Amino acid sequence: MPQTLTQLLDGSVLAMPIAAGLIMGMLTVNVLMLVWAERKVSAWIQMRMGPTEVGPFGLLQTLADMLKLISKQLITPSNVDKPLYHLAPLLAFAPVVAAVALFPFSESTILVQNDYGLLFVFAFGGIAVIAIFMAGWGSNNKYALLGAIRSVAQNISYEVPLILSALSVVLVVNAMGPTLSSGDGVVAINGLDLSHIVMTQDQQGIWFVVLQPIAAIIYFISALAETNRAPFDIPEAESELVAGFHTEYSGMRFSLFFFAEYTNMLIVSMLAVVLFFGGWDGPVLPGPAWFFLKSYAVIFVMMWVRWTFPRLRFDQLMTFCWKVLIPLSILNLLATAFVIAVL
Amino acid sequence: MGYFGNVFGGFGSLLSGMSVTLRKFSQTVIRRKAVTMQYPKELPELAPAYRSAIKLIRFEESNSHDCVACKACERICPSYCIKLSGGKVEGIKKKRVAEFEMDFALCSLCGLCLDVCPTDTLEYSKVYEEAGYNRDWRVDLLAEFRDYEEEFVAKQRVIEEKAAAEKKAKAEAAKKAKEAKKKAEADEKADNDSKEELS
Numbered sequence: 001m002p003q004t005l006t007q008l009l010d011g012s013v014l015a016m017p018i019a020a021g022l023i024m025g026m027l028t029v030n031v032l033m034l035v036w037a038e039r040k041v042s043a044w045i046q047m048r049m050g051p052t053e054v055g056p057f058g059l060l061q062t063l064a065d066m067l068k069l070i071s072k073q074l075i076t077p078s079n080v081d082k083p084l085y086h087l088a089p090l091l092a093f094a095p096v097v098a099a100v101a102l103f104p105f106s107e108s109t110i111l112v113q114n115d116y117g118l119l120f121v122f123a124f125g126g127i128a129v130i131a132i133f134m135a136g137w138g139s140n141n142k143y144a145l146l147g148a149i150r151s152v153a154q155n156i157s158y159e160v161p162l163i164l165s166a167l168s169v170v171l172v173v174n175a176m177g178p179t180l181s182s183g184d185g186v187v188a189i190n191g192l193d194l195s196h197i198v199m200t201q202d203q204q205g206i207w208f209v210v211l212q213p214i215a216a217i218i219y220f221i222s223a224l225a226e227t228n229r230a231p232f233d234i235p236e237a238e239s240e241l242v243a244g245f246h247t248e249y250s251g252m253r254f255s256l257f258f259f260a261e262y263t264n265m266l267i268v269s270m271l272a273v274v275l276f277f278g279g280w281d282g283p284v285l286p287g288p289a290w291f292f293l294k295s296y297a298v299i300f301v302m303m304w305v306r307w308t309f310p311r312l313r314f315d316q317l318m319t320f321c322w323k324v325l326i327p328l329s330i331l332n333l334l335a336t337a338f339v340i341a342v343l
Numbered sequence: 344m345g346y347f348g349n350v351f352g353g354f355g356s357l358l359s360g361m362s363v364t365l366r367k368f369s370q371t372v373i374r375r376k377a378v379t380m381q382y383p384k385e386l387p388e389l390a391p392a393y394r395s396a397i398k399l400i401r402f403e404e405s406n407s408h409d410c411v412a413c414k415a416c417e418r419i420c421p422s423y424c425i426k427l428s429g430g431k432v433e434g435i436k437k438k439r440v441a442e443f444e445m446d447f448a449l450c451s452l453c454g455l456c457l458d459v460c461p462t463d464t465l466e467y468s469k470v471y472e473e474a475g476y477n478r479d480w481r482v483d484l485l486a487e488f489r490d491y492e493e494e495f496v497a498k499q500r501v502i503e504e505k506a507a508a509e510k511k512a513k514a515e516a517a518k519k520a521k522e523a524k525k526k527a528e529a530d531e532k533a534d535n536d537s538k539e540e541l542s
Binding site for chain 1: 364376
């Protein structure tokens with residue numbers, strides 16, 4: 001039985017192009033639909049109608065926008081640091097594509113099986129920070145630089161509670177038993193393997209959002225900050241910083257940043273589904289359907305939050321992270337460890 | 344409130360904020376209550392007092408306007424945007440306007456022409472999609488009436504002839520009545536005279 005797509009295509013020359021094409025196609029459709037959904041959700045929350053003209057319900061609006069962006073001239077401002085300026089969009093774009101490949105859409109639909117998937121997802125998230133700083137620094141523009149500085153400070157701070165809350169889930173998974181019965185038979189449990197996290201929830205019949213509600217909330221808040229979304233969107237706060245780190249980018253380079261931003265949304269919500277909402281676990285419908293249904297539900301909440309709350313001030317943002325989220329997530333981790341040790 | 348009170352209280356207030364937006368969201372989605380007007384597809388209902396360029400009213404009974412070219416509006420207009428001429432029309436007694444031009448670019452929509460019109464035949468129109476490629480905004484207010492002018496004159500002539508005939512008949516009747524009265528009086532007088540003679 002083919003376990004993963006890589007195993008299915010193993011040895012074939014076409015393995016890489018097919019896998020890359022699959023992911024790119026999926027992500028492109030995802031981004032197009034997410035931008036449309038974002039505009040619709042914001043419109044409905046504000047009692048407007050959103051895009052209605054291009055295609056049914058305005059569904060093709062983003063496609064038209066994308067075609068326009070592709071057809072635009074690539075402008076390179078004269079005083080930019082050329083290598084950094086050109087490399088940054090690619091570096092922002094590549095890791096998010098790579099990270100998506102790690103997710104288990106169902107027990108048998110995994111593009112890349114990796115025993116340390118969780119770590120890899122966070123590591124790829126870390127590369128995005130470098131890309132943003134490269135863009136801000138290379139642009140040679142004060143707004144871009146300020147946006148990049150803010151973004152780096154924010155992302156590094158919020159990665160701490162993000163990882164700490166994920167870590168308490170890993171502790172729970174590891175405590176659930178030394179072994180796990182999977183498609184391959186009985187295997188040693190590994191809390192850092194994304195599919196093991198889901199399988200544990202499946203077999204214990206309980207989603208970790210019930211066992212770890214505080215971790216789930218902290219994860220969600222930090223994920224909003226990680227993806228630079230409102231109310232934590234100060235890196236590109238348009239009322240103060242023009243467009244933040246991508247001020248000097250236009251055309252397809254800009255849309256690569258945009259692509260990365262919306263794919264990041266998908267990644268953090270897929271990770272939330274894996275960690276807290278039982279992954280592909282669900283009745284009747286096939287695994288991937290459940291997985292994506294749950295992911296898009298989380299994304300809907302992210303949009304809902306964005307169109308509800310105003311943007312935080314920078315000091316509020318930092319205070320909130322260091323004085324609230326990090327202490328609470330450490331407390332939560334210690335409490336989890338304590339309970340596991342006692343039981 | 345301590346530290347944890349602050350944190351959880353704050354979280355509660357966030358949730359109440361989100362409930363507000365969710366309520367608006369569901370109102371728009373389920374009850375289709377979006378406030379947007381899809382402008383070129385659906386048109387706004389203008390207020391009764393909406394003011395746009397003036398126009399001549401078409402009265403139902405005559406199927407035309409009632410302008411008698413008195414030039415009151417031309418005289419009172421502070422922006423000098425009305426130009427009209429007219430006068431006697433062959434065949435009828437009533438005076439009619441021949442040219443009525445109004446320059447909307449100059450009009451300040453003050454409404455004095457409406458107030459001063461003796462026949463109340465001017466009103467504000469409700470046109471609002473008035474974008475143009477040049478500054479020429481002279482409007483011929485009679486454009487929609489010219490085709491009906493002959494018809495109106497014919498009708499008016501009938502009305503006037505009828506009125507004249509009625510008037511004539513009335514006058515004759517009055518004359519007859521007067522004569523009859525005179526005769527009666529004369530008769531009475533004659534009677535009285537004969538009585539006096541008798542006595």
